[in-house]
Amino acid sequence: MAATDTFVKHRPGAVGRQHWVKKKDKRVSLRSKRWHVLEILAKAEEWTSLVELGVFTGPTFFHLLATCKRMTVIGVDTYALPEGTHLEDGYTDYGRPDMDQLRRLVTEQAAKYGDRARLIIADTVETAATFEDRSVDCVFIDADHRTERVLADFDAWKPKARKWVIGHDWHWDTVKAAVMARTDKPTLFPDHVWGIRV
Ligand SMILES: C[S@@+](CC[C@H](N)C(=O)[O-])C[C@H]1O[C@@H](n2cnc3c(N)ncnc32)[C@H](O)[C@@H]1O
Numbered sequence: 269m270a271a272t273d274t275f276v277k278h279r280p281g282a283v284g285r286q287h288w289v290k291k292k293d294k295r296v297s298l299r300s301k302r303w304h305v306l307e308i309l310a311k312a313e314e315w316t317s318l319v320e321l322g323v324f325t326g327p328t329f330f331h332l333l334a335t336c337k338r339m340t341v342i343g344v345d346t347y348a349l350p351e352g353t354h355l356e357d358g359y360t361d362y363g364r365p366d367m368d369q370l371r372r373l374v375t376e377q378a379a380k381y382g383d384r385a386r387l388i389i390a391d392t393v394e395t396a397a398t399f400e401d402r403s404v405d406c407v408f409i410d411a412d413h414r415t416e417r418v419l420a421d422f423d424a425w426k427p428k429a430r431k432w433v434i435g436h437d438w439h440w441d442t443v444k445a446a447v448m449a450r451t452d453k454p455t456l457f458p459d460h461v462w463g464i465r466v
Pocket of ligand 1: 302320321322323324325326327328329344345346347348390391392393410411412
């Protein structure tokens with residue numbers, strides 16, 4: 269069964285292919301979060317690796333490490349707000365945490381997962397150059413939400429993915445513009461998750 273069979277077509281008129289989770293499926297519901305969507309796809313397709321661009325406090329990163337025990341999860345985050353970043357750019361929805369402290373906490377917790385967890389403290393686009401093409405099953409884009417930055421992440425990382433490029437915050441106009449510049453048929457999942465099978 270294809271992983272997306274888990275999701276059923278709900279709104280044929282919507283832009284792209286709108287997929288929602290079968291209500292009777294106990295594993296996920298319409299209230300599912302991005303990490304549940306990724307977990308289901310990862311298990312169904314037996315992913316062994318995922319790169320998350322933008323880790324922040326790590327709800328997705330740590331959920332995947334805890335639930336997908338055969339998967340290596342690589343997180344990339346600068347843990348620094350770039351110059352000229354504003355509230356609406358997607359960084360500071362959760363307040364302005366001390367990014368140094370956050371980096372330390374996430375690094376400390378990641379160490380508990382040994383080799384399966386890797387945290388790269390660097391810019392997402394610069395980091396892409398250090399990966400071989402088709403070297404990871406999925407790339408999850410959730411870093412800088414400005415259109416040109418989502419496009420830069422997409423273009424730098426798509427060649428690195430074997431199965432999916434997935435991202436968060438489809439409901440942001442800036443993100444939607446970037447995704448629609450690369451495909452007119454993204455697969456849409458709960459929690460404003462968009463995806464493109466490569
Ligand atoms: C929206 S948060 C990530 C949320 C996380 N993916 C989740 O599921 O909860 C965005 C993160 O991206 C990071 N970020 C933004 N631009 C970046 C860049 N160019 N390179 C690396 N990290 C970046 C920020 O530091 C921030 O922690």
